[in-house]
Amino acid sequence: MIRLFLMNRVWVLLLLPLVIAIFQYLHWISGNISSEIADFGLWGEWQLTQNISYVFSGIFLVANAVTLNYSYNSYEFLDRNSYLTSLLYVIAMSFYKAFYEFNYVICVHFLFILMLLQFYEMKQHLDARKYVFNAFIIIGLATTFQPLLLFFFPIFATSVLIFRPFIIREFILSILGFLVPFIYCFTYLWYSNSSPIFEFEWSIFTTQNTELLGILATYFALITIAYFSIRSRLQKSSVRLKKQILLLWLFVIIGLITGILVQLGKNELNDFSISILFLTSLLTYSFLHKTYGLIASVVLYVCMIYSMLKFFV
Numbered sequence: 299m300i301r302l303f304l305m306n307r308v309w310v311l312l313l314l315p316l317v318i319a320i321f322q323y324l325h326w327i328s329g330n331i332s333s334e335i336a337d338f339g340l341w342g343e344w345q346l347t348q349n350i351s352y353v354f355s356g357i358f359l360v361a362n363a364v365t366l367n368y369s370y371n372s373y374e375f376l377d378r379n380s381y382l383t384s385l386l387y388v389i390a391m392s393f394y395k396a397f398y399e400f401n402y403v404i405c406v407h408f409l410f411i412l413m414l415l416q417f418y419e420m421k422q423h424l425d426a427r428k429y430v431f432n433a434f435i436i437i438g439l440a441t442t443f444q445p446l447l448l449f450f451f452p453i454f455a456t457s458v459l460i461f462r463p464f465i466i467r468e469f470i471l472s473i474l475g476f477l478v479p480f481i482y483c484f485t486y487l488w489y490s491n492s493s494p495i496f497e498f499e500w501s502i503f504t505t506q507n508t509e510l511l512g513i514l515a516t517y518f519a520l521i522t523i524a525y526f527s528i529r530s531r532l533q534k535s536s537v538r539l540k541k542q543i544l545l546l547w548l549f550v551i552i553g554l555i556t557g558i559l560v561q562l563g564k565n566e567l568n569d570f571s572i573s574i575l576f577l578t579s580l581l582t583y584s585f586l587h588k589t590y591g592l593i594a595s596v597v598l599y600v601c602m603i604y605s606m607l608k609f610f611v
Contacts, residue, residue, distance in 0.1 A: 355397060369579075390574045391574070406444050416430075427467065435475040547576075
């Protein structure tokens with residue numbers, strides 16, 4: 299199956315809805331019940347039935363996987379097309395509740411992928427005001443879904459410097475673009491006579507948070523494999539590709555920090571998936587590496603088997 303997605307055969311993307319449907323079916327027959335209250339950050343909580351949640355999460359998962367893979371192929375991360383990134387994303391997401399419960403997390407993924415496309419369009423010596431403004435509208439909208447991202451605005455603004463020199467007009471546009479979604483969001487809250495809800499109870503030393511160490515150990519192992527797989531390739535890659543990969547590493551770190559904060563504040567693991575969103579593109583290189591290719595393949599197959607068996611264990 300891995301070799302099938304590594305080949306330049308676009309039709310394999312048609313298998314993704316089937317894979318997602320299988321996971322959701324296993325989730326349903328195993329007696330798991332999804333919450334009917336979906337959290338959408340500053341936009342409030344919406345009531346969704348389990349079937350509707352399955353449908354919308356499935357649609358967004360397919361859209362995210364395909365769009366993420368499009369960015370990977372279109373901006374020449376490899377010298378030939380590969381569709382493994384989309385499969386890695388789907389398999390990795392099957393371990394998170396957001397796979398089965400439609401909420402803000404899956405929306406943030408979609409927006410971050412669109413943000414990547416805007417960053418990848420920025421060129422060193424060409425006018426990038428349109429891309430900067432669009433990127434920060436998207437980042438601002440993602441922040442309305444996950445308000446913790448507000449603390450990372452300086453990092454988002456600095457990340458433009460990976461592709462562009464500092465230009466004051468573009469910096470001002472980034473601030474204006476970031477604020478636009480908040481204007482619409484607070485207008486919606488005012489019109490609907492609602493108020494944002496923040497439910498954070500910091501609890502660092504609890505038994506629930508002991509699993510945080512296991513999560514971090516897993517991510518450390520994945521990051522290590524990705525780093526050593528990419529290192530040799532970067533020595534011969536273009537400056538442009540090095541910048542794109544640097545941007546992905548930056549957002550992997552942002553995702554990890556966000557995941558840790560949410561785990562400590564709400565005992566939820568969903569936000570760690572923001573990190574895996576970017577890490578899947580980096581891990582794709584592992585399957586092409588002479589040393590780590592076999593290891594990565596074995597790990598993926600083990601994860602696929604366990605992700606299905608976990609419903610019955």
